[in-house]
Amino acid sequence: MSEFEPKIIIFLCNWCSYAGADLAGVSRYQYPTNARTVRVMCSTRVSPQIVLELLKDGADGVMVTGCHPGDCHYINGNYYTERRMEMAHRLLKLTGLESQRLRLDWVSASEGEKYAGVVTDFVKELKGLGPNPVHKDAKLASRLKAAVDASKNFRLKVLSSKEINLISKGNAYGEKINQQSVEGIMEQATEDEFKASLILQLTNKKSQSVKELAKELGEPTDRTIEHVVSLRSRNLLALDHIDGATPKYKAIVTGGA
Amino acid sequence: MADKVGAVMVVGAGISGVQTALDLADSGFKVYLVEKKASIGGTMAQLDKTFPTNDCSMCIMAPKLVAVGRHQNVELITGAEVELIQGLPGDFTVTLKKNTLRVNEEKCTGCGECAISCPVETLDEYNQGMKKRKAIFVAYPQAVPLVFSIDKETCIGCGICAQECIAKAVEYERKDQALEVQVGAVILSPGFEEFDARLKKEYGYGEFKNVVTSIEFERMLSATGPFFGTVMRPSDGDIPRKVAFIQCVGSRDEKVGNPYCSSVCCMYAIKEAIIAGEHSPGLKPSIFFMDVRAFGKEFEDYRARAENEYGVKMYRGSRVASVEEDPETKNLSLRYSIGDETNTEEFDLVVLSVGMRPAEDGERLSKKLGFKLNKYGFCETDVYSPLNTSRPGIFVSGSFAAPKDIPTTVAEASGAVAKAAALISEARNTQVTVKEFVPEIDVVGQEPRIGVFVCHCGINIGGTVNVPSVVEYAKTLQGVVYAGENIFSCSSDTQEKVKEKIKEHSLNRVVVASCTPRTHEPLFQNTIREAGLNPYLFEMANIRDQCSWIHMHEPEKATKKSKDLVRMAVAKARLLEPLKKSKLGVLHSAVVIGGGLAGMTAALDIADQGYPVHLIEKEKYLGGNLIKIHHKEGDRKPKDFMNELVGKVRDSKNITVHLDSEVKEVGGFVGNFKVKTPDGEIDAGAIIVATGANEYKPSEYLYGQDKRVVTQLELEQQLDEKTLKAKQVVMIQCVGSRNEKTPYCSRICCSNAVKNAIDIKKASPTTGVYILHKDIRTYGFREDLYREAGDLGVSFLRFPEGTMPTIENKAGQLEVTAFDTVLKEDVMIRPDLLVLSAGITPNEGNEELAKMLKVPLSKDKFFLEAHMKLRPVDFATEGIFLAGAAHWPKFIDETIAQASGAATRAITIICKDFLETEGIIAAVNEMVCNGCGVCEPVCEYKAITIVKDPSNPDKLKAMVNEGLCKGCGTCVAACPSAAMEQKGFKDQQMYAIIDAALQEGK
Secondary structure (H helix, E strand, O other): OOOOOOOOOEEEOOOOOOHHHHHHHHOOOOOOEEEEEEEEEHHHHOOOOHHHHHOOOOOEEEEEOOOOOOOOOOOHHHHHHHHHHHHHHHHHHHHHHOHHHHHOOOOOOOHHHHHHHHHHHHHHHHHHHHOOHHHHHHHHHHHHHHHHHHHOOHHHHHHHHHHHHHHHHHOOOOOOOHHHHHEEEEEEEHHHHHHHHHHHHHHHHEEEOOHHHHHHHOOHHHHHHHHHHHHHHHOOEEEEEEEEEEEEEEEOOOOOO | OOOOOOOOEEEOOOOHHHHHHHHHHHHHOOEEEEEEEEOOOOHHHHEEEEEOOOOOOOHHHHHHHHHHHHHOEEEEEEEEEEEEEEEOOOOEEEEEEEEEHHHHHHHOOOHHHHHHHHHEEEOOHHHHOOOOEEEEEEOOOOOOOOEEOOOOOOOOOOOOHHOOOOOOEEEEOOOOOEEEEOOOOEEEEOOOEEEOOOOOOOOOOEOOOOEEEHHHHHHHHOOOOOOOOOOOOOOOOOOOOOOEEEEEEEEEEEEEEEEEOOOOOHHHHHHHHHHHHOOOOEEEEEOOOOOOOOOOEEEEHHHHHHHHOOOOOEEOOOOOEEEEEOOOOOEEEEEEOOOOOEEEEOOOEEEEEEEEEEEEOHHHHHHHHOEEOOOOOOOOOOOOOOOOOOOOOOOEHHHHOOOOOOOHHHHHHHHHHHHHEEEEHHHHHOOOOOOOOOOOOOOOOOOEEEEEEEEOOOOOOOOOOHHHHHHHHOOOOOEEEEEEEEEEOHHHHHHHHHHHHHHHOOOOOOEEEEOHHEEEEEEEHHHHHHHHOOOEEEEEOOOOOHHOOOOOHHHHHHHHHHHHHHHHHHHHHHOOOOOOOOEEOOOOEEEEEEOOOEEEEEHHHHHOOOOEEEOOOOOOOOOOOHHHHOOOOOEEEEEHHHHHHHHHHHHHHEEEEEOOOOOOOEEEEEEEEEEEEEOOOEOOEEEEEEEEEEEEOOOOOOOOOOOOOHHHHHHHHHHHHHOOHHHHEEEEEEOOOOOOOOOOOOOOOOHHHHHHHHHHHOOOOOOOOEEEEEEOOOOOOHHHHHHHHHEEEEEEEEEEOOOOOOOEEOEEEEEEEEEEOOEEEEEOOOOEEEEEEEEEOOOOOOOHHHHHHHHOOOOOOEEOEEEEEOOOOOOOOOEEEEHHHHOOOHHHHHHHHHHHHHHHHHHHHHOOOOEEEOOEEEEEEOOOOOOOOOOHHHHHOOOOEEEEEEEEEEEEEEEEOOOOOOOOOOOHOOOOOOOEEEEHHHHOOOOOHHHHHHHHOO
């Protein structure tokens, strides 16, 4: 009988969290062997795309760790990490995969015990969730693929990197925007881009109608029309044919990766 | 005269000595860093967090410790004491006694097996005796050097550790050694001792379990401390609800012989109170202060947050008479008084905020080395030469000269370097070594030939992980042409073996699976470089700290994990590329903006070391605010001192003064700045901002309307001209400070008021002097002035936080009314002179200058340094530095020390012929980049600019300044077009490593 052992990837920043993980070792805190660690100079290097890609490829859990807010070796890198992981979480929620599979935590160089605790807890939580079903669930796989695509999207990248400055330093007019309204914009943009990516996936091989797409997307048809209109104006989606009274759309494949 | 020696000895390796050593070594001098204990780090290494940023102390300090331990121009001499200094400034012979560690430092790998098996225990000093350690030990896990030592007092000589030590490093018979070292100058930074709380018998320390000192409490708060960060009562392990901090334990106390203020306790108590509340929600801290001395940058804000957001209760103007223990509950009852009222309150835990005493070693050093101590036993210094001891050629920094906080210490630590370096500047670069390397082998285009070295680390890895099977597995991985095992990969014979294997198998990538890259990567990188490989063709798999040590009871899983980690490292290694550190030329000159005390001091310090300086002053004269001050400070008038300084600046052949001038534009970057002024463009390697600040011009209290209302500066003029006639003088503190508009404390006004009050009393003992205040913040030895003023009959009246006294002109008579917190009623005084202690306001030009320099301002509009604790004179933008009141209001001695510090930091750049860029930096794929500009603002180092594409002027693209980029990678994650990449952490390398992680291993 072999118990499910979740496969976990943890990103550690060089200056705080990697040192904290080392300290856990120096202090001989024992914790489960599931984690495979990847060192980066700063947690800010870890893009939403990287973590989503890992989950899409079957990792049971992904964790990103960095210095506590205010302690970043690169001044403010971890604030960006926080906003970017927030975006990754939003996308993850849209895919239907448990969002607990992605974690962000702060571990300082002196928190060896905390690190061991966080990993132990994560392993426990993932055992409770069971294996990442992505390889058995084609629908989920395509949604995760859509999330990865959305995370690479220009608009989301711009927003997730500009967010902090808009709130704390001010915009081009010197006005500060309140966090709530920025988050509102982010929320909407994330959902739109995710759905757009999903539509492109669904229409990649087979043309689809608005009704068919709306069913897949789980939203009212009038919302789907908005996405279709937007994708068509971006020249990513084309009318394939009209089936009776129902137009069907197909993604425009431009080649390349 | 004998030749000068291009080496300096630094005595004491706390944060002060470490900073001094790094700056000296980076300025072309050899450094002998002498430390009495077996490892460096001093008191800061014991702290949990630091105020006012609540940074983790070890996180910010450890990189400096590692850097100094690794610096090729720094020789650490630990466990050693200075016995004698002979010779003349510039050419000293220092005799040292190096106490034996009973462990061979060359052989010890720091693995710690010896301590695990050692059968005897004693109290652990690092944890203030609240935990045990073994007889063979290292002070703390991140210690530098990571070498164990035997404490002979505790050791029973059983011989177990020698048996366990695979490196054969334990040498019981190892003897003390006498050493002689030639140096040109000496810098003393032996630090301080904490006050022995037992001497305050009335507080019951040592008798009552639940009375602890602040430094013990610091360890209690620390995640690496005895209680793992949970605050517990030593008596029963319960989490205390009510915690009292008693201030001034061994400070401001003539009875125990420490009449001075220790300067830091108010702030650390506030910090400990905040952190304790964060660690244990529901914990209610109270602090018993005489005065709340929150006088530093952002301190007042921190104090306000503690009270308003964290609910820290502050008893101002209070004195605690005694602490009694309830024998049943072990709770403690405090008897305290505020004014004439006495109260009692019960607490679960009492923290004594112990003050700072001069270094234990101070007296011995003073006698042996021949420099003077002041009346309190600290090193004697002068207001106008705060970094010099009484013996020429011996300098001082840090808390050995007076109690002070970390940022002031760090600024001084750099400052002392300027003084030592000026003495021996002609011997720069004579004692340092520059390593010569064989030419690099060109590996571009070669198939990867990877060598994998798996380490046993004695039994640290090999005892858990099946190392031979990891080696066999490594051999099966694509690209691996050699795999082998080592007992200790870090030993010097293994380095030779690695080099041989590189040659034998024509390896072009190396993977070492052993401990952590944080400490060992540079060693291995150096080794492969010696074998002709670019140091970035190296990757580590951490199978000890992050595998064998944490999975000690799961050998099979740990072995599988080790294989996975090796597979991941090899996957990345296949894609590694040689990285070049480019060299940027450096101009050997500096620009100093501002010709006041700070600017002139910095300019002279740089000029005295032989580098040209351009000093830019907006007025038509040099000297700033201080040249107008006649009133005596120390034993002379600032005006006289300033005139002398102006003379020196004028005489210096290295200084070009630009009067009636200002900075119009700043271009370029570190090593190559272009500063535009109305006189033309100046090229310089570094810039120092020393633009000062101003006295606040009051709009309140009838100032400007009634001649009887003056500022302290104007009072000083009257005192100086002996025109003061008033018989009743009232001074009001915090006019233009600590109010809603300017919430900060201006630091210097309390001491100035008290000093002027003394002068009034001395000139006319019958004149009544009242000082109306919220707190009297005469920190450090300035407390002497406060006491003297009280003795002379100056009356002090405390009014509550959030209020101000009022003034009325009643039929020609001034009437000042304030609420007295002691009498608890309004008190009215009729002064014939009202003196306003006007605060300090930042320069209005700061914002414009900050924009030109691309450096930030604090919310109070003073310039904001790179890090408030450990980089007090640096800006985040490299090559630009900060000194004087432009940073924060400060006294003459503090300004001088800080200005010298800024000069040193600038010299660490301009003394070099070139700067090496980081290897791991961002790079733009110009084909893909469309110049959208998202990356530009996310870069904290201003390393990215959006420029016109030279080949296509219609197109924009991002450009990375390699000199400024620190390689964090935030722009890479931000780039919407995947045009940005981070060398060494490229997308394909990142994906290779994570794909390998997801593969099913064996």
